[in-house]
Amino acid sequence: MTTASVDAVADQDRKGPGRPRSARADEAIIEAVLELLSAGQSADALSIEAVAATAGVGKATIYRRWPNKEALLIDAVTTMKGPIPEPAGVSVRDDLVTLLAGMRTKRMHRYGKVTACLLPELVKSEEMHKVYQAGVVEPRRDVMRGVLRRGVESGELRADLDVELTLLMLSGPAIVQNMLRWNPAVPDEGFAEHLVDAVLRGARA
Template sequence: MTIQDSGTARPAGRPRSEKAEKAIIDATLDLIGEGMGVSELSIEAIASRAGVGKTTIYRRWSNKEDLVVDALSTLKAPLPPLSGISVRDDLISLLDAMRKEAGQARTRCVMNIALGEADRYPRLMERFVKRAVEPRRQALRSVIERGVANGELRSDLDVDLAMALFSGAMMWHTKWGPPGDLPLDLAERVVDTVLLGLAGERATS
């Protein structure tokens, strides 16, 4: 697994070891998942867990925050393919990706611990949002705007508020809902419920 470029400069001409990168990423996630916050996390601890030297890490990441951002980003699944045929179907695909991610206990644990220190590490949070959250946010916005344009959604729709309704409902279930596995049809139920108030003339005709 090759970690995508995070904007951190790496020395030219030095080959990258995918095996070493995976070990470093896994070690970072393991340590966080065991309860080590970002403030406690150290390059020394990561290197020891990964079985590499600190210089191996610094050749790839200039600092701890850059490494944590890359590690957290690997927990985010790729955006699902969207058919572009039905706004409803595309919304269900996007929201179901949230359900699947939230269903992984390790992912939830790591995210909660790492992002719980966002106030102390604003740059980390800013970069994580830009890298892992913003593409999903933009995909949701594009689908809703398409629905407004083609009449599936109301012409006077507040797009930002609609985004909050969809994602907020999913986040309530994934973070504060009843314990246990999330229902397989959760995304479909959320989308259909919200669409009752957002449907345009084309959808209701």
């Protein structure tokens, strides 16, 4: 689709009070960001001009939706991760496996590549780091935190469990394997189950 045609769709969707903005234009812009980052473009070097050219829209279309590049990056990464898996609430182990398995899908392989390109920006910019934590990381962390706290209350887990450290022990290896395949000797099959079982050996009541 050409720049003119995508922008025309966006303009048409804006006509009239209360009309929603163009979902097609939004998707094209988000996909352009992910395409550029997946190809190795650093977040710092990524430009609105490049995103607009890749998406086939004008820069004005992007700026009508996002106030700056940082907001666009966060929205793109959040969209790519998809919805947070919903724990069934039957057992702590099963719920943790569900959440960790959701971090190891084919979608997450692309997410790992994109996140690697974001890391320099997250290290350099405290504001970007805060926004990334609040918009991308914390919502998922909070769901897992709830599972662990429920386990402590039900007696499945130790009463003196350090919930925040346990969160780190569970999510850290999954993130590192996704992004860097840090230890190729660890198989992908059954990764979530093996990791949860290893952590729960020390966390069970």
